[in-house]
Amino acid sequence: GAGVSQSPSNKVTEKGKDVELRCDPISGHTALYWYRQSLGQGLEFLIYFQGNSAPDKSGLPSDRFSAERTGGSVSTLTIQRTQQEDSAVYLCASSLGAQGRTEAFFGQGTRLTVV
Amino acid sequence: DAKTTQPNSMESNEEEPVHLPCNHSTISGTDYIHWYRQLPSQGPEYVIHGLTSNVNNRMASLAIAEDRKSSTLILHRATLRDAAVYYCILRTYSGAGSYQLTFGKGTKLSVIP
Numbered sequence: 001g002a003g004v005s006q007s008p009s010n011k012v013t014e015k016g017k018d019v020e021l022r023c024d025p026i027s028g029h030t031a032l033y034w035y036r037q038s039l040g041q042g043l044e045f046l047i048y049f050q051g052n053s054a055p056d057k058s059g060l061p062s063d064r065f066s067a068e069r070t071g072g073s074v075s076t077l078t079i080q081r082t083q084q085e086d087s088a089v090y091l092c093a094s095s096l097g098a099q100g101r102t103e104a105f106f107g108q109g110t111r112l113t114v115v
Numbered sequence: 116d117a118k119t120t121q122p123n124s125m126e127s128n129e130e131e132p133v134h135l136p137c138n139h140s141t142i143s144g145t146d147y148i149h150w151y152r153q154l155p156s157q158g159p160e161y162v163i164h165g166l167t168s169n170v171n172n173r174m175a176s177l178a179i180a181e182d183r184k185s186s187t188l189i190l191h192r193a194t195l196r197d198a199a200v201y202y203c204i205l206r207t208y209s210g211a212g213s214y215q216l217t218f219g220k221g222t223k224l225s226v227i228p
Contacts, residue, residue: 004158033216042202043159043218056209091158093216100147100206100214101166106158 002026004107006092012113013082021077021110025094032075033104034067035091043091049075050098082114119203124223127193135188135222137203142183147206149216150177150188152199159202159218162188198226 005024013019025032034046045059049069060066064082069075079086089111093104120138127133139148149164163170163177165186170177176189190197202221206214 035218042220045215045217048215056215093158098214100145100208101164102214103149103161103164104151104216106160108158 004092004094004105006090006107006110008110009108010111010113012115015084015114016081018078018080019082019112021079021090021112023075023077023092023094023107025073025075025092026105027073029094029096029105030072031095031098031102031104032069033093033095034075034077035093036088037091037109038088046077046090048098079112082112084114087112087114119205119219121201121203121219121222123220124225126225126227127190128227129195130192133190133193133197133224135190135201135203135224136185137187138185139203139205140184142205143207145208147214148177148179148183148186149204149206150175151202151204151218152197153202153221154196154199162201164206193224193226195226195228198224200224 007022032049035043037043047067048056051072052069064080067077089109091109093106095102095104147166150162151159152162153159163175165177165179178187200221200223202218209215
């Protein structure tokens with residue numbers, strides 16, 4: 001009965017390097033969401049997956065950000081050529097479906113620090 | 116986009132009820148009202164949701180105005196562990212059979228011992 005798992009929990013990277021953040025959703029959950037939370041701020045929506053497709057990528061801040069999901073399960077968020085303003089906690093959530101009545105379950109997040 | 120308005124912060128004494136208000140005057144008929152909370156250094160956790168009728172669960176109650184333009188999350192007896200940021204969210208239809216889950220700034224609840 002594992003919840004949403006994210007790895008790594010912490011990542012420190014040098015400016016300009018690429019990073020990959022992983023999300024393992026709850027088994028059977030078809031909907032998967034990525035959010036970003038800067039220090040002291042609310043959650044900023046990045047991208048939403050239904051199965052392996054991403055009908056809503058509207059929140060990705062630039063073309064340095066991309067995400068994929070394979071097998072309707074694990075998702076990877078990739079940030080290329082990281083910048084200091086990318087430093088934040090990246091949160092993943094999954095839900096059984098994407099209907100209005102379904103609740104989302106969140107992981108503990110990956111804290112990314114770009115130095 | 117449908118949006119919500121919440122007070123930035125609220126205080127409550129321990130073991131007293133807390134009423135957290137939320138305005139959502141542009142809500143549409145298909146939007147669900149969700150509440151999540153985020154404890155320090157943790158991911159958000161689901162609290163409760165509703166569409167038109169009031170809802171109760173083990174964590175809280177949700178009172179929805181008759182016109183659905185506002186709602187109130189009720190914690191019946193605040194404990195120190197309830198200190199968190201509470202987010203009122205509209206789960207809005209965004210096409211392709213999916214509902215967005217868009218967070219606002221939330222209300223930071225402080226519980227005084």
